[in-house]
Amino acid sequence: xTGERIVVLGxxxxxxxxxxxxxxxxxxxxQRYIFPNNVRVIDGGTQGLWLMPTxxxxxxxxxxxxxxxxxxPGTLYxxxxxxxxxxxxxxxxxxxxxxxxxLNLCNLLGNGPKSVVVIGxxxxxxxxxxLELTEKIAARVEDLIRLVLSELExxxxxxxKKIESMRPPVL
Numbered sequence: 253x254t255g256e257r258i259v260v261l262g263x264x265x266x267x268x269x270x271x272x273x274x275x276x277x278x279x280x281x282x283q284r285y286i287f288p289n290n291v292r293v294i295d296g297g298t299q300g301l302w303l304m305p306t307x308x309x310x311x312x313x314x315x316x317x318x319x320x321x322x323x324x325p326g327t328l329y330x331x332x333x334x335x336x337x338x339x340x341x342x343x344x345x346x347x348x349x350x351x352x353x354x355l356n357l358c359n360l361l362g363n364g365p366k367s368v369v370v371i372g373x374x375x376x377x378x379x380x381x382x383l384e385l386t387e388k389i390a391a392r393v394e395d396l397i398r399l400v401l402s403e404l405e406x407x408x409x410x411x412x413k414k415i416e417s418m419r420p421p422v423l
Contacts, residue, residue, distance in 0.1 A: 255290055256311035256366075258407055260400055261303070263296040263317045263351055269382040270325075270375030270389045274316040277396045284397075285411040291404065300350025307358045313365040314403050315351070316396060319372030326374060326388045328395060333368035371399045 262278025265271045275295050282293045296303050296315075307313060319329045336352055358364035373396060376386040385393070401411055 256407070257309060258291045258312045258314070258404065258409060259306060259310040260291070260293045260314045260316065260404070261296045261306065262294070263298070263303075263315060265298050266383060267381050268378045269384065270373075270386055271318050271378040272383075273318050273373055273375065273385060273389055273393070273396070276385060277316045277393060277400065280393060281397060281400060284414055285401075286414055287404070287409060287411055291409055296351075298350075301354050301357070303351065304354045304358060307354055307365060308361075308363045311366050312407055313355075313368045314400060315368065315370045316400060317351075317370060317372050318375040318378065319370065321372070321374055323374045325376035325386070326392050328392065328399065329370070329372040329374070330399065331370040331372065336368070336370065369403050371396060371403065 260278060260281060262274040262276070262281075264274040264276075266275050275297060278293050278295050285293075287293070292310075294306060296306070319331070321327065321329050323329075333355070336355065355364060355368060373389060373392055376388045384390075404411065
């Protein structure tokens with residue numbers, strides 16, 4: 253499977269505290285690790301339907317996001333494609349149903365990824381505006397990174413740690 257195209261997609265709105273956790277995790281992974289050429293780590297922000305070309309051009313998609321799953325703040329989730337809604341629904345965040353709609357449209361067009369995994373975390377605070385993750389969610393960033401690396405390992409991808417940077421982690 254190592255020749256297949258793999259995308260790690262961090263999504264969320266970094267202006268709404270914990271809502272931006274997916275983007276923050278993607279940034280940390282980009283900063284710390286080197287992957288084979290078939291693996292891309294992307295900041296998807298709140299692009300929603302604009303992510304369709306990226307989704308269509310991958311075999312395996314790993315999404316990192318804040319997930320409103322009803323658990324306690326900091327609860328980690330692992331969802332597969334069939335755990336996600338298949339139809340339109342009320343938005344739980346600024347971007348989530350657009351991402352699900354993009355996945356559904358790609359599947360309808362017959363060119364969706366072979367596999368989709370969402371690595372998520374129950375946010376503590378997504379309002380009002382703020383650039384920092386809450387302390388509870390920031391403390392789980394390392395766990396989210398480990399879960400993403402584990403998913404990549406299942407796909408036959410090994411990561412190489414970059415030389416430690418001078419930049420402190422974004423938490």
